[in-house]
Amino acid sequence: MAEALPNRTWEAALGVLQLEVPKAEYLAWFQGARLVEASDGEFVVGVPTVFAKEIVDRRYRDVVTRAASKASGRDVAVTIVVSPAATPVTAPALADPAPRASAPSPSVGLHPRLTFERFVVGTSNRLAHAAALRVCEAPGHAYNPLFIYSGVGLGKTHLLHAIGHAIVARDPDARVLYVPCETFTNDLLHSIRTEDRGARARRFRERYRSVDVLLIDDVEFLSRTETSQEEVFHTFNALYSQGRQIVLSSDQPPSEIPRLFARLRSRFESGLVADLQAPDLDLRRAILETIAASEGAQLPSDVADFLAHRVRRNMRELEGALRRTLIYAELSGLPLTPDTAARALDGLGAASHPRPIAARHVLDRTAAHFSVTLDDLTGSRRDAPTAYARQVAMYLLRNDSSLSLPEIGRTLGGRDHTTALHGCRKIERLIQLDDRLKNHIETIRAQLADIA
Ligand code: ADP
Numbered sequence: 001m002a003e004a005l006p007n008r009t010w011e012a013a014l015g016v017l018q019l020e021v022p023k024a025e026y027l028a029w030f031q032g033a034r035l036v037e038a039s040d041g042e043f044v045v046g047v048p049t050v051f052a053k054e055i056v057d058r059r060y061r062d063v064v065t066r067a068a069s070k071a072s073g074r075d076v077a078v079t080i081v082v083s084p085a086a087t088p089v090t091a092p093a094l095a096d097p098a099p100r101a102s103a104p105s106p107s108v109g110l111h112p113r114l115t116f117e118r119f120v121v122g123t124s125n126r127l128a129h130a131a132a133l134r135v136c137e138a139p140g141h142a143y144n145p146l147f148i149y150s151g152v153g154l155g156k157t158h159l160l161h162a163i164g165h166a167i168v169a170r171d172p173d174a175r176v177l178y179v180p181c182e183t184f185t186n187d188l189l190h191s192i193r194t195e196d197r198g199a200r201a202r203r204f205r206e207r208y209r210s211v212d213v214l215l216i217d218d219v220e221f222l223s224r225t226e227t228s229q230e231e232v233f234h235t236f237n238a239l240y241s242q243g244r245q246i247v248l249s250s251d252q253p254p255s256e257i258p259r260l261f262a263r264l265r266s267r268f269e270s271g272l273v274a275d276l277q278a279p280d281l282d283l284r285r286a287i288l289e290t291i292a293a294s295e296g297a298q299l300p301s302d303v304a305d306f307l308a309h310r311v312r313r314n315m316r317e318l319e320g321a322l323r324r325t326l327i328y329a330e331l332s333g334l335p336l337t338p339d340t341a342a343r344a345l346d347g348l349g350a351a352s353h354p355r356p357i358a359a360r361h362v363l364d365r366t367a368a369h370f371s372v373t374l375d376d377l378t379g380s381r382r383d384a385p386t387a388y389a390r391q392v393a394m395y396l397l398r399n400d401s402s403l404s405l406p407e408i409g410r411t412l413g414g415r416d417h418t419t420a421l422h423g424c425r426k427i428e429r430l431i432q433l434d435d436r437l438k439n440h441i442e443t444i445r446a447q448l449a450d451i452a
C-alpha cells in the first residue's frame, strides 16, 4: 500500500486529470480509480472493472501518465490494473460474472474521504447535515427515508457516504450499501436480460434487499425507466417493512422528479425531505481551508478569498480550482498569492473554465453542425434530429455561455427552464455512453473557440 506522500501526489494527479479530461469522462472513469501501489518512478492505479481498465488503458493512459508526472515533478510510468477494492463510488456491477453466493460484505461502495469529519457545515447545508447525523444515531427510526436534494456539487453524495461510514463506525456488522441509481438500474436491466435470469434476478434481490442501510444516489435517474421504478418500489417496501434505513438523493425534490410514480413519490416524501443550498462565501472559504489543511498546505486568506469569489456555485469546482492553484504554485515556484491563483485558473482550457461564449454563436454553430436551420432549432419541430440538436445547444449554452437555465429556455424559442434542464441532463448522460456525441460537441466547441 502506498504511503502518505504518493497518495497526496496521486490526489494532485487526479486534480490535474480533472482539469484535463471533460467532466463527464472524468466521473465515468476516474472517480473510482485509486493508487494501489507507488514505487520508484511507477504508479500502479487500480480501477474497478476489466471494462474500465480497457478504456483507461486505451484512451487515457497518456494523459494519466502526464498528470502523474506533472504532480510528481518527474517522469513516472503508470500501470493500470483491475483492483476490485477500487470501487469507492459505485458498487461492483452485477455484470461481474463471478458468482456472489454469500451475503454482501458489510459495507460496499463507501469512499474513504467522504466522511462527516470532512464535511464542513454552514448555513446552506446544516439542516441536511443534522438530519444525516440523526439518521446515524437511530437508523431506520429517525427519518425513514431521508431524502436529500440539491443542485450538482453541493454535497449530496458526500453526505450519503458519510452516513454509511458513521453507521459502520457505530456498528461494524451493519450492512451498508451505497449505489448510484444508474448502477442500480443497470444491474436490474442486466439481471432481466441475461439468460439465467431467474438466478440473476434472485441475486439482484438478495443484494439489494438484504442490507441494513441502502443509500441510493441520484434517484432522478428513475424518470428514465418504469421498470426500475417498479423495482425500487419493491425494494423500498421490503426494506422499510423490516425497519431498514433508506437514504435517497436527487437533484430535485420528489414532487419535481418527472414521471415519478405517485406511489414512489409519496414514499420518498414520507420521511424527511431536506435540501442543500448553494454555499455562501463563508462556507466556501471554510471548505477551501479544510481541503488545503488536509493536503498539508497553508492557504493565505487572500487566496481563499479570491477563490471563494471566483467559484460560487459548486463545491467540486471549488476543490478543482484550489488543487489547480496549489499545484501551479508548487510547480512554478511562485508564491501562493491571489495573482498566482488567477494565473493558475486562467491557464485553463475551454472545457473547464470557458470564457463565456455568445449564445448567438452557439446556436449558429450547432444548427450548422447538425444541418438544421436556426428557425427549426428555436422553433417547435419535435422530430428526433431537431430535438437532439436543440438539446446539444442547451448543453453548450449551459456549460460554455453565462446564460441561466431560464435564459437558455427563452433563447431556444420560449421554452421553460425545466425543459432546458432536462436537455442538458440528457446530453450529460449520453456523453458518457456515446463517443460520437462527444465528437460532435468537441467539434462545435473547437469552432466556437476559433470565433471567441
Ligand atoms: P453532489 O453529490 O451534490 O453533486 P458531492 O457530494 O459530490 O456533490 O460534492 C462535490 C465535492 O464537494 C465533493 O468532493 C465533496 O467532498 C465536496 N463537498 C461538498 N460539500 C462539502 C462540504 N460541506 N464540506 C466539504 N466538502 C464538501
Ligand code: MG
Residues within 6 Å of the ligand: 156, 157, 158, 217
Ligand atoms: Mg452526487
